């Protein structure tokens with residue numbers, strides 16, 4: 001077991017909007033009810049119990065009453081906004097500062113294959129955070145949002161365009177295990193929807209606290225090692241109903 005030393009704390013202000021007034025910097029933020037590595041959690045970032053995932057169909061307004069057959073039709077309630085996916089060609093990693101990069105993970109703390117292995121090489125400090133988080137046995141269907149390891153511009157005259165130290169990382173726990181023990185496809189898909197909602201909620205909380213989270217990007221999650229057709233994952237993602245304050249768009253990048 002590696003030491004529980006937390007990854008370097010990013011300096012708060014550099015991730016914040018200039019007019020932000022709150023102060024603590026999250027090294028890690030997760031919104032699920034499992035125990036976090038408490039030494040990484042700022043004091044005002046207590047976890048609020050996460051409400052159970054709300055089925056999309058509960059978001060719609062109640063059906064209009066049919067008391068009178070002659071009454072004019074009531075104004076239809078606005079249809080819910082669903083998550084939008086846009087497609088882009090190129091590597092996930094060649095991203096501007098503050099970009100949030102999302103990938104699918106198991107809960108065993110490996111990052112030993114596929115794009116996860118690339119994450120491990122490029123973002124060693126984030127891997128430490130992920131590893132420590134996995135020691136707390138996160139549940140499938142939750143997400144982990146990891147703050148950049150270094151603030152943009154730190155130690156540099158100018159921020160480099162694609163400085164990996166400035167990227168946020170989003171881990172979606174879509175399967176508990178990997179390889180032959182990975183979850184069944186329907187479980188992976190259900191967990192994907194839940195985990196993505198969890199992540200969108202975390203991003204919104206960060207932004208509410210004044211932190212700058214840039215564009216949100218993902219690879220075609222689940223479609224490699226987890227063996228789930230991208231189209232199935234895509235459908236689950238597109239069915240996510242966007243709540244107030246949530247990001248409504250995610251970029252999908254494919255090399």
Ligand SMILES: Nc1ncnc2c1ncn2[C@@H]1O[C@H](COP(=O)(O)OP(=O)(O)OC[C@H]2O[C@H](OP(=O)(O)O)[C@H](O)[C@@H]2O)[C@@H](O)[C@H]1O
Nearest residue numbers: 092104106111112113114115116178219222223224225226
């Ligand atoms: N630079 C790049 N830019 C953009 N897209 C890139 C790319 N490089 C590869 N891709 C694509 O990224 C998709 C995902 O393919 P992957 O097989 O990696 O992931 P997955 O989501 O199916 O499975 C997750 C399990 O793999 C790991 O395993 P371990 O932890 O080691 O056990 C995890 O942790 C999980 O457990 C495929 O479309 C690749 O073409």
